[in-house]
Amino acid sequence: MTKIHFTLNGEKTTINTDPSRRFLDILRNDLKLSGPKEGCGEGECGACAVLMNGDIVNTCILPAANVSGKDIITIEGFSKTKQFTAIKNAFEEEGGVQCGFCTPGMIIATQSLLSKNPHPSDEAIRIGLSGNLCRCTGYDMIIKSVKRAAKEGDGLW
Amino acid sequence: MNTISKSIPKRDNEDKMKGTALYTDDYHMDGLLYARTLRSVVARGVIESIEMPKLPKGYTVVSKEDIVKENVVNMIFHDWPVFAGKEVNYIGEPILLLVGPDKSVIRDILKKTKVHIKPLTPTFDYSDSVVHKRFEKGDPKKAFENAHELFDMTYDTGYQEQAYIEPQGFLAYPEEKGVTMIGSIQCPYYVKNAVKRTTGLSDTKVRIIQGEVGGAFGGKEEFPSVMACQLATAVQKIQKPIKLIYDRPEDMETTTKRHPSHTLMEAALSSEGEILGMRVHIGIDSGAYIGLSGVVLSRAMIAVSGAYTIDNLDVSGDVFKTNTVPNGAFRGFGAPQMLFAIEMFMLHIAVHLGKDSDAYRMNYLAKQGDKTSTSGTFKDPIIMEKMIKRAKALSNYDEKRKAYEENNTFKGIGMSWFLHGCGFTGSGEADIIKGRVKLHKDTHDDVHILIAAVDMGQGPKTTLRKVVAQVMNMPIERVHYPNPDTRHVPDSGPTVASRTAMIVGGLCARAAKNLKNTFKPGEAQTVYEDYVQPKDIKWNDETMQGDAYPAYSWGVNIVEVDIDKDTYEIDVVHIDSVYDVGKSLDDRIIKGQIDGGQAQGMGYGSLEVMTHKEGSIRQKGYTDYIIATAVDAPPMTSVVMDNPYALGPYGAKGAGELTLVGGAPALGKAVEQAIGRRVTKIPITPESIMEMIDND
Numbered sequence: 061m062t063k064i065h066f067t068l069n070g071e072k073t074t075i076n077t078d079p080s081r082r083f084l085d086i087l088r089n090d091l092k093l094s095g096p097k098e099g100c101g102e103g104e105c106g107a108c109a110v111l112m113n114g115d116i117v118n119t120c121i122l123p124a125a126n127v128s129g130k131d132i133i134t135i136e137g138f139s140k141t142k143q144f145t146a147i148k149n150a151f152e153e154e155g156g157v158q159c160g161f162c163t164p165g166m167i168i169a170t171q172s173l174l175s176k177n178p179h180p181s182d183e184a185i186r187i188g189l190s191g192n193l194c195r196c197t198g199y200d201m202i203i204k205s206v207k208r209a210a211k212e213g214d215g216l217w
Numbered sequence: 218m219n220t221i222s223k224s225i226p227k228r229d230n231e232d233k234m235k236g237t238a239l240y241t242d243d244y245h246m247d248g249l250l251y252a253r254t255l256r257s258v259v260a261r262g263v264i265e266s267i268e269m270p271k272l273p274k275g276y277t278v279v280s281k282e283d284i285v286k287e288n289v290v291n292m293i294f295h296d297w298p299v300f301a302g303k304e305v306n307y308i309g310e311p312i313l314l315l316v317g318p319d320k321s322v323i324r325d326i327l328k329k330t331k332v333h334i335k336p337l338t339p340t341f342d343y344s345d346s347v348v349h350k351r352f353e354k355g356d357p358k359k360a361f362e363n364a365h366e367l368f369d370m371t372y373d374t375g376y377q378e379q380a381y382i383e384p385q386g387f388l389a390y391p392e393e394k395g396v397t398m399i400g401s402i403q404c405p406y407y408v409k410n411a412v413k414r415t416t417g418l419s420d421t422k423v424r425i426i427q428g429e430v431g432g433a434f435g436g437k438e439e440f441p442s443v444m445a446c447q448l449a450t451a452v453q454k455i456q457k458p459i460k461l462i463y464d465r466p467e468d469m470e471t472t473t474k475r476h477p478s479h480t481l482m483e484a485a486l487s488s489e490g491e492i493l494g495m496r497v498h499i500g501i502d503s504g505a506y507i508g509l510s511g512v513v514l515s516r517a518m519i520a521v522s523g524a525y526t527i528d529n530l531d532v533s534g535d536v537f538k539t540n541t542v543p544n545g546a547f548r549g550f551g552a553p554q555m556l557f558a559i560e561m562f563m564l565h566i567a568v569h570l571g572k573d574s575d576a577y578r579m580n581y582l583a584k585q586g587d588k589t590s591t592s593g594t595f596k597d598p599i600i601m602e603k604m605i606k607r608a609k610a611l612s613n614y615d616e617k618r619k620a621y622e623e624n625n626t627f628k629g630i631g632m633s634w635f636l637h638g639c640g641f642t643g644s645g646e647a648d649i650i651k652g653r654v655k656l657h658k659d660t661h662d663d664v665h666i667l668i669a670a671v672d673m674g675q676g677p678k679t680t681l682r683k684v685v686a687q688v689m690n691m692p693i694e695r696v697h698y699p700n701p702d703t704r705h706v707p708d709s710g711p712t713v714a715s716r717t718a719m720i721v722g723g724l725c726a727r728a729a730k731n732l733k734n735t736f737k738p739g740e741a742q743t744v745y746e747d748y749v750q751p752k753d754i755k756w757n758d759e760t761m762q763g764d765a766y767p768a769y770s771w772g773v774n775i776v777e778v779d780i781d782k783d784t785y786e787i788d789v790v791h792i793d794s795v796y797d798v799g800k801s802l803d804d805r806i807i808k809g810q811i812d813g814g815q816a817q818g819m820g821y822g823s824l825e826v827m828t829h830k831e832g833s834i835r836q837k838g839y840t841d842y843i844i845a846t847a848v849d850a851p852p853m854t855s856v857v858m859d860n861p862y863a864l865g866p867y868g869a870k871g872a873g874e875l876t877l878v879g880g881a882p883a884l885g886k887a888v889e890q891a892i893g894r895r896v897t898k899i900p901i902t903p904e905s906i907m908e909m910i911d912n913d
Contacts, residue, residue: 095236161431206366
């Protein structure tokens with residue numbers, strides 16, 4: 061057991077755990093944050109994604125030790141921001157949500173992309189979301205959602 | 218006035234985006250135990266003994282010995298055991314569940330468990346027919362006797378994995394001397410009826426609740442019943458809450474997939490090159506158990522002539538049993554296999570005759586009043602000619618088709634025409650499903666839609682609320698549609714077969730009208746509506762003759778490809794499409810169905826390769842079973858043309874499956890043009906293109 065200190069959704073957090081445990085299990089089981097989902101368990105689908113120091117990271121292949129000293133934001137924390145509201149409105153308008161299982165991860169990926177590239181091209185959006193699998197939409201409406209978020213939320217990033 | 222097609226925000230969006238929507242694995246209970254499945258590693262054999270380490274306290278084995286009533290999963294054909302009997306019939310077949318408080322301890326025990334199986338010779342080829350069907354239209358014998366020449370081709374299609382992002386799962390717990398289950402499911406009543414049959418529990422003791430469903434595509438139609446029967450048995454024995462969630466490799470290796478198929482098509486041609494008749498045989502691979510494969514075979518056979526009218530048909534098919542993971546429902550349900558074959562065949566006949574393929578097949582395009590493949594009638598208007606014209610204009614098809622004819626451009630454009638029968642095949646709606654919907658108005662005059670239809674992303678929570686609100690002329694905010702819970706909703710049927718909008722929506726519209734006509738302000742009122750087969754729809758299931766579906770939706774797909782000359786990688790440049798779904802109940806939701814279906818159709822045609830080696834599925838995750846990413850997926854343009862269906866709500870017909878079924882043949886034709894070789898097999902891969910080119 062090891063004490064691991066990090067910031068979770070703006071709050072200083074300490075966990076005492078086996079440092080090799082998957083961070084996804086800690087979020088879902090210990091901290092009861094069920095927004096990040098397990099779709100594949102091998103870092104392919106991105107449903108478990110969170111922001112770590114502002115970058116997207118797949119928590120299903122992230123050992124707990126790696127979050128030490130880091131700033132972690134899950135969809136639960138991110139959903140309280142202005143950026144989230146802009147992304148949410150855009151996904152709603154463009155139909156970016158179907159079954160919703162990939163959605164928290166997609167929104168995290170969108171934030172990670174727009175925070176570095178506030179005016180992405182279609183191609184940059186496609187590349188930026190390529191670590192997140194969606195089986196419902198065929199992506200077109202998600203790409204348009206991200207584009208709209210960048211436009212309507214201009215200045216937030 | 219608002220038209221029904223105008224998009225509104227989806228009801229379930231907000232919770233899903235905030236991450237607060239509860240999927241099955243998001244539910245927790247005190248004292249929760251976990252279950253994991255011990256499986257066969259042999260394709261066929263007799264179980265001789267199971268050697269398991271001594272179990273720590275709190276860990277329990279649940280096996281066939283614990284089944285109270287019947288070791289069979291209630292499906293359309295009842296041959297699938299809940300747990301393997303004396304014999305195992307495929308790699309991955311469930312033998313028992315191990316239940317306990319710690320997942321890693323369970324894994325460890327299962328790893329150390331040895332199952333001794335005496336191997337028997339497995340079957341992997343199409344030799345053991347377990348279902349055979351045949352029907353004729355017109356006089357095929359005479360057509361073939363009068364033929365100037367015969368032309369035949371064979372077509373093969375592979376597996377396809379549903380690859381919903383949320384794996385299969387249930388949480389079950391004891392309640393009032395019965396079992397309650399929360400699950401990721403399409404068909405609450407399929408699960409309920411299966412659990413009743415296996416556990417022997419009475420109707421009021423089995424309760425099935427739908428959690429949010431993270432994608433399904435048919436994969437959560439019949440398969441969840443297998444897991445549910447196992448888990449319900451565990452709860453009966455242990456009397457504690459237990460969760461059974463598959464991880465991705467387990468889900469991919471052991472749950473149902475789209476049936477691989479092999480189709481032989483023969484055409485009897487006149488001296489002028491007219492099609493006098495066709496003789497077609499399709500074989501589908503059911504895997505180890507039949508389940509609903511017989512119905513998949515029916516839908517495939519009925520789709521035999523696609524969007525065309527062929528006067529004389531001799532159609533037969535077989536379900537072949539093999540010692541592989543059982544195959545099952547997947548969006549399209551047999552139609553994608555046959556539509557690939559018929560669309561490619563119509564092209565290949567024209568090429569064989571040296572005729573322009575689009576002009577040639579236009580002679581056979583089905584029209585209102587024509588006889589269907591099963592000698593029923595296309596009763597409603599067919600607007601395919603207009604749709605084809607529109608699609609061609611969208612993509613500049615004629616010009617591109619001509620330009621890419623030049624050799625060595627490695628570019629191609631292909632167009633598919635197709636239809637999809639809406640609702641259950643044949644008399645299924647009237648004889649098997651007997652759907653019933655319930656509307657309840659409370660004392661505040663809010664209306665509650667109480668049906669078993671599941672919103673798994675396709676949007677009925679939005680569209681059916683729109684229908685009821687519009688019929689009753691009330692604000693949509695006051696129409697509610699909770700997730701189905703079998704304690705509160707009647708059996709409106711499974712969420713399958715493109716039936717929810719048209720059939721269940723139609724019943725909801727009629728119930729709403731009834732409620733409106735009898736409206737008593739401030740009083741609680743409940744109305745029911747039961748499915749009644751339209752009078753002019755006649756079907757004989759034995760002979761497969763008559764109207765196989767009450768209505769058909771139609772589509773045109775145009776796919777453009779650019780193939781890398783060195784690597785033979787296929788880049789799908791663009792998809793243009795036009796659809797007739799009667800009337801869209803929400804344009805944005807329909808576009809979502811179109812885009813998603815087409816992406817899956819492209820995957821079926823090229824990207825998604827699944828194979829087995831001696832019965833062992835070789836693809837175990839998204840690393841080796843490739844579904845499109847945002848980079849792979851093509852841009853898409855689509856148009857929906859109105860053609861209202863009299864008995865659908867506001868004219869709506871089915872839309873969910875239609876959008877997938879035409880993708881692979883349009884892609885196949887585009888690739889065929891690009892490489893100048895006959896495409897007869899999907900998925901088309903860089904390797905298969907290389908073979909075609911090298912073998913020339």
